[in-house]
Amino acid sequence: MIETFLSGIELMGKGGFMMYPIFLASIIAFAIIIERIIFFKKSKENPDDILQAIKDLVNNKNTRSLDSRQSNEGPVSRMLTVGLQAQKDPLWKLEEKLAVNGREEIQGLRKNLRGLEVIATISPLMGLLGTVMGMVKAFNKVAQYKGQVDPSLLAGGIWEALLTTAAGLAIAIPIVIMLNYFERKVESITILLEKYGQYLVHHLHEEQGESTSDNSRITSKPGASSELTEQRV
Incomplete structure (x- = not known):
């Protein structure tokens, strides 16, 4: 282990x-x-649990199932929490809040991925630049000695x-392999969002529609206004 590390340091110097x-x-x-691996591990969610939480909210009016997910650091859970908090808002406002949160x-899922792309692009270029500089130095020695150079010395310079x-x-x-893996994770989570x-x-739109229709039936019921007037009198 130590020998491998020392040989790596030696090669880096050469x-x-x-x-x-x-x-x-x-x-x-x-x-x-490492940071992205930990992040995506924490963001892992079970789609079946998410679906059941929404059904509990809509069908049973049970908000605890989504409230309990606030401790989960998953992006879908956070977005649903935003939707839960805005469920009484107009539909257009709810959609806008969900879109902004999404x-x-x-953006959080793609954090630092741009940096990986830059490193994956410039690393071979830096390596190529180093090779070109080394080749220029090696052939400069050939020029200095007017071609009278030991081939093994020239080969050693090219090798370095x-x-x-x-x-x-x-x-x-x-880096390219891991970047492709992270991009697939971002894509799959985006689809879930x-x-x-x-x-x-x-x-929620169906729920609002049903509540609106119920209210309209009550207000339009024959004799409803007269009954209210009589009660007031």
């Missing part, structure tokens, strides 16, 4: 100056990947120059 920013980029990328949740390209690719490839947001709006 690779030249560009190995240091590549190494720094790898540390930043590793920190972002955009905020998606290629280390930066290898390092850049070694960092970029796993849209699905259950529309489901909640649909059922």
Whole structure:
């Protein structure tokens, strides 16, 4: 383990100056990947539980099922909590609040992913730049000695120059894999946000429609106004 670490340090030193920013980029990328893994693990939700919570709210008027989910850090639960708090608002206002909250949740899901994209793009470029700089240095020696250079010395210079390209690719490839994984997670959660947001709006709209029709029946009932007048008198 220690020997591997020391050999890695030695290779980084042989690779030249560009190995240091590549190494720094790898540390930043590793920190972002760990943070995103923890975040998505905490954001994991059971769609069946979410669906049941909405049904309990609409059918049984049981708000505890959604209230109890406030302790859950999932984005869908947070969005449903916003919908629950605004269920008595007009339908257009409820949809607007859900849309704003959904955009905020998606933005949170994509946090730091742009940074990973940048690192995955520039790491091979930094490695290539380091290789070019190393090749320029190696062939500059050939020019200084007017071509009278030991081929093994030239090969050693080229070998060291290629280390930066290898390092850049070694960092970029796993980052691209993890980035693709995170993008799929964002896509799946976004679909859940849209699905259950529309489901909640649909059922609350039906509930508001039923309550409105009930009120209209009461007020339009024959003799209702006269009965109220008689009671007042």
